[in-house]
Amino acid sequence: MRITDEVAEAIAEGRPVVALESTIISHGLPQPRNLQVAVELEETVREAGAVPATIAVLDGVPRIGLDKEGLERIATEPGLRKLGFRDLAPAAALRLSGATTVSGTSFLAARAGIRVFATGGLGGVHRDWTTVQDESADLDTLSRTRITVVCAGVKSILDVPATLQRLETRQVTVVGYQTEEFPGFYLHTSGEPVDWRIETPADAAGIMRAQDALGGPETALIVANPVPVADQLDPALHDRVLAEALAAADAQGVTGQAITPFLLEYLVNGTGGASLEANLAAVRGNAGLAGRIAAAFSREG
Amino acid sequence: MRITDEVAEAIAEGRPVVALESTIISHGLPQPRNLQVAVELEETVREAGAVPATIAVLDGVPRIGLDKEGLERIATEPGLRKLGFRDLAPAAALRLSGATTVSGTSFLAARAGIRVFATGGLGGVHRDWTTVQDESADLDTLSRTRITVVCAGVKSILDVPATLQRLETRQVTVVGYQTEEFPGFYLHTSGEPVDWRIETPADAAGIMRAQDALGGPETALIVANPVPVADQLDPALHDRVLAEALAAADAQGVTGQAITPFLLEYLVNGTGGASLEANLAAVRGNAGLAGRIAAAFSREG
Amino acid sequence: MRITDEVAEAIAEGRPVVALESTIISHGLPQPRNLQVAVELEETVREAGAVPATIAVLDGVPRIGLDKEGLERIATEPGLRKLGFRDLAPAAALRLSGATTVSGTSFLAARAGIRVFATGGLGGVHRDWTTVQDESADLDTLSRTRITVVCAGVKSILDVPATLQRLETRQVTVVGYQTEEFPGFYLHTSGEPVDWRIETPADAAGIMRAQDALGGPETALIVANPVPVADQLDPALHDRVLAEALAAADAQGVTGQAITPFLLEYLVNGTGGASLEANLAAVRGNAGLAGRIAAAFSREG
Numbered sequence: 041m042r043i044t045d046e047v048a049e050a051i052a053e054g055r056p057v058v059a060l061e062s063t064i065i066s067h068g069l070p071q072p073r074n075l076q077v078a079v080e081l082e083e084t085v086r087e088a089g090a091v092p093a094t095i096a097v098l099d100g101v102p103r104i105g106l107d108k109e110g111l112e113r114i115a116t117e118p119g120l121r122k123l124g125f126r127d128l129a130p131a132a133a134l135r136l137s138g139a140t141t142v143s144g145t146s147f148l149a150a151r152a153g154i155r156v157f158a159t160g161g162l163g164g165v166h167r168d169w170t171t172v173q174d175e176s177a178d179l180d181t182l183s184r185t186r187i188t189v190v191c192a193g194v195k196s197i198l199d200v201p202a203t204l205q206r207l208e209t210r211q212v213t214v215v216g217y218q219t220e221e222f223p224g225f226y227l228h229t230s231g232e233p234v235d236w237r238i239e240t241p242a243d244a245a246g247i248m249r250a251q252d253a254l255g256g257p258e259t260a261l262i263v264a265n266p267v268p269v270a271d272q273l274d275p276a277l278h279d280r281v282l283a284e285a286l287a288a289a290d291a292q293g294v295t296g297q298a299i300t301p302f303l304l305e306y307l308v309n310g311t312g313g314a315s316l317e318a319n320l321a322a323v324r325g326n327a328g329l330a331g332r333i334a335a336a337f338s339r340e341g
Numbered sequence: 342m343r344i345t346d347e348v349a350e351a352i353a354e355g356r357p358v359v360a361l362e363s364t365i366i367s368h369g370l371p372q373p374r375n376l377q378v379a380v381e382l383e384e385t386v387r388e389a390g391a392v393p394a395t396i397a398v399l400d401g402v403p404r405i406g407l408d409k410e411g412l413e414r415i416a417t418e419p420g421l422r423k424l425g426f427r428d429l430a431p432a433a434a435l436r437l438s439g440a441t442t443v444s445g446t447s448f449l450a451a452r453a454g455i456r457v458f459a460t461g462g463l464g465g466v467h468r469d470w471t472t473v474q475d476e477s478a479d480l481d482t483l484s485r486t487r488i489t490v491v492c493a494g495v496k497s498i499l500d501v502p503a504t505l506q507r508l509e510t511r512q513v514t515v516v517g518y519q520t521e522e523f524p525g526f527y528l529h530t531s532g533e534p535v536d537w538r539i540e541t542p543a544d545a546a547g548i549m550r551a552q553d554a555l556g557g558p559e560t561a562l563i564v565a566n567p568v569p570v571a572d573q574l575d576p577a578l579h580d581r582v583l584a585e586a587l588a589a590a591d592a593q594g595v596t597g598q599a600i601t602p603f604l605l606e607y608l609v610n611g612t613g614g615a616s617l618e619a620n621l622a623a624v625r626g627n628a629g630l631a632g633r634i635a636a637a638f639s640r641e642g
Numbered sequence: 643m644r645i646t647d648e649v650a651e652a653i654a655e656g657r658p659v660v661a662l663e664s665t666i667i668s669h670g671l672p673q674p675r676n677l678q679v680a681v682e683l684e685e686t687v688r689e690a691g692a693v694p695a696t697i698a699v700l701d702g703v704p705r706i707g708l709d710k711e712g713l714e715r716i717a718t719e720p721g722l723r724k725l726g727f728r729d730l731a732p733a734a735a736l737r738l739s740g741a742t743t744v745s746g747t748s749f750l751a752a753r754a755g756i757r758v759f760a761t762g763g764l765g766g767v768h769r770d771w772t773t774v775q776d777e778s779a780d781l782d783t784l785s786r787t788r789i790t791v792v793c794a795g796v797k798s799i800l801d802v803p804a805t806l807q808r809l810e811t812r813q814v815t816v817v818g819y820q821t822e823e824f825p826g827f828y829l830h831t832s833g834e835p836v837d838w839r840i841e842t843p844a845d846a847a848g849i850m851r852a853q854d855a856l857g858g859p860e861t862a863l864i865v866a867n868p869v870p871v872a873d874q875l876d877p878a879l880h881d882r883v884l885a886e887a888l889a890a891a892d893a894q895g896v897t898g899q900a901i902t903p904f905l906l907e908y909l910v911n912g913t914g915g916a917s918l919e920a921n922l923a924a925v926r927g928n929a930g931l932a933g934r935i936a937a938a939f940s941r942e943g
């Protein structure tokens with residue numbers, strides 16, 4: 041595991057650090073916008089008062105913090121793998137490169153001593169779980185990793201209520217940031233309730249301190265931070281295009297691993313790119329809030 | 342975490358202690374009977390030779406052992422939350438009060454050094470799990486908490502066979518106390534087999550010692566203790582009213598969080614209160630057996 | 643826990659050791675062939691350069707390494723139990739004997755300091771999971787035990803794709819040995835893809851070292867090693883007899899615990915014993931590969 045000097049020093053001195061994942065760069069956005077966004081998210085974290093640490097695996101080595109060349113490799117290298125926790129050991133042994141998912145990033149961040157992580161949406165339970173049992177490893181990682189993940193919910197192409205059920209079953213704490221409803225990723229709300237509402241970064245930091253004081257299983261804290269209403273995808277457009285996308289996947293027999301990219305691309309095209317803008321607005325908001333939470337946690341420390 | 346002097350001394354001296362949960366007081370029984378039962382269960386534990394420690398959270402502070410005033414607050418305060426493990430940190434940070442579920446109580450008891458816990462029935466897998474994926478966090482807690490839970494099975498409004506499957510999958514040891522069948526909460530038996538049968542509190546203490554000697558994942562031991570046949574709900578009445586309750590929930594479109602209280606109230610009314618009496622008989626039996634198991638475990642220690 | 647001198651010395655000196663499970667002896671094969679196979683598998687491990695440690699529980703005591711008398715007891719004692727992790731404490735306390743499953747064997751091997759384990763097929767998700775929620779505890783054990791399991795996949799009577807999904811969800815690393823497809827137990831391939839392919843025992847040892855270097859949750863490594871094409875069951879015969887077996891189970895109303903032995907016996911009879919030969923070829927191959935992986939891991943150490 042290689043940590044950049046800037047990140048290592050910030051960790052050693054107890055200054056705020058925010059982990060950022062790399063699959064959004066490698067798989068989530070078109071080139072060259074993906075590299076611009078990667079740079080911009082790091083800047084957003086800095087403006088919020090924290091040091092950004094984008095995480096990936098290069099030539100088998102987990103990297104905590106990427107320099108410009110590292111970000112460029114993630115943004116442009118063809119055929120990069122997506123690496124969850126279970127993939128890190130094979131990637132290391134076989135000296136392969138890859139972008140880290142919420143699972144892989146959470147694990148590496150926590151191992152490096154980083155407590156706060158900003159992402160877009162969590163992985164979750166797939167809509168076809170009742171027949172194919174498909175549930176993202178993100179949930180298992182969050183059930184056993186002491187990290188705070190700031191996200192805008194779960195992509196609506198997944199089964200959101202089932203994902204919330206699994207987070208409850210697996211004991212992952214979920215709080216809404218200035219909301220009592222779980223965000224809908226592209227939308228301000230998914231319509232599903234959350235049990236806990238907080239108002240400030242200091243509230244989040246207080247829960248993190250309470251987790252540490254309580255001890256026990258090292259579960260995560262999810263801070264669910266909605267995209268502002270002004271920046272959200274138009275809900276009617278979202279619902280219509282999502283229904284079309286699901287119908288098209290069904291009609292064309294798209295299943296398994298292929299279904300997520302199919303649906304996401306359908307959404308981008310069907311909304312004239314508006315789903316992408318809402319996605320980016322959500323991620324920017326999360327990076328900023330994560331920075332403020334890391335700062336609040338650090339001040340209390 | 343605040344522990345009463347009596348409980349702290351008993352733990353320090355290795356004397357038997359039994360944890361009791363508080364959601365039965367706050368949510369499971371009508372006032373003022375709930376406070377009477379809370380006091381009575383503590384007395385039952387004492388008669389069995391152990392110190393009772395009713396567990397709850399007051400003003401954000403986990404309490405191990407409640408004085409009279411604490412019990413009264415749990416019995417009478419309106420709008421108390423139900424707190425599982427994942428809710429303890431937000432409750433602490435936001436200084437809220439709540440009653441602890443099997444999940445929350447198990448965790449806090451184990452953290453305080455209490456090994457035996459008496460309750461009525463475990464949470465489990467809901468009957469609608471095939472469509473909404475609803476499984477109580479109790480099971481995940483039991484899969485990673487070294488505690489002995491004495492219970493009368495799982496409420497029959499849940500999917501009992503699926504709950505037993507999940508306990509097997511998640512590696513929670515289940516033994517029948519003087520029975521080869523999993524109890525049916527209101528009924529002496531659910532009709533489902535259990536793999537292990539024990540005869541005495543000393544047998545349970547022996548398994549607990551073996552768990553400690555084996556080491557490894559800190560899983561729970563469930564001692565499934567049936568309500569005596571003489572005290573059970575009439576099985577024919579149970580089956581009839583339960584079928585009616587499920588049909589009524591279906592007809593009225595009751596789902597999600599609302600279904601458990603709906604079904605339980607339907608059972609109480611539909612059995613003329615007999616389901617409540619069977620419930621209480623079960624809990625009393627569990628408190629007594631838990632006291633005897635704690636005493637046997639303590640003697641061996 | 644009692645470890646034979648030979649195994650204890652090998653562990654202490656860092657020499658290669660391979661754990662073997664005992665349910666294949668007690669429940670998986672007919673007498674007297676089962677004892678011959680037990681002896682033969684130990685010999686295969688030795689030829690690969692490692693010390694075999696067949697694991698079982700005798701009179702309540704976990705045994706790491708069995709002498710001739712111990713093997714004979716497992717091969718011939720009537721009514722032996724199958725013991726997973728959750729059964730070990732009751733078996734110890736009640737001083738019962740039993741054969742250990744993948745779950746029980748993995749746990750005991752890891753506790754004894756053995757890192758490599760050879761078996762036939764893993765337990766997994768049952769085909770009727772959508773209605774009865776039946777998932778082997780093997781998966782939960784592998785999600786929290788640092789062991790390398792060499793197997794030929796999952797028996798085809800189970801839901802293989804769902805099992806692979808659960809292994810992903812629970813973060814168990816799976817690599818194909820000289821294949822990109824998950825083996826089909828009796829068949830060279832199940833047709834399902836695996837994410838990682840390795841070529842040599844040294845590759846497996848490298849992944850194990852990387853797991854240790856990464857730290858974190860102590861998950862397993864599954865090395866999926868196909869039965870050679872020359873030794874596999876004829877795929878057309880397999881598919882026909884399996885379909886018949888499933889139809890027969892359905893027609894005769896065979897469910898629950900009874901279904902696995904029913905289907906396996908149907909396969910043996912319906913293939914004129916060829917399924918048994920393919921099974922044995924797979925297990926022999928796994929024992930040999932496990933020995934070579936243990937040797938490679940030991941050399942690196």
Ligand SMILES: [Mn+2]
Nearest residue numbers: 174175176810
């Ligand atoms: Mn998946």
Ligand SMILES: [Mn+2]
Nearest residue numbers: 208475476477
């Ligand atoms: Mn639930």
Ligand SMILES: [Mn+2]
Nearest residue numbers: 509776777778
């Ligand atoms: Mn099963």
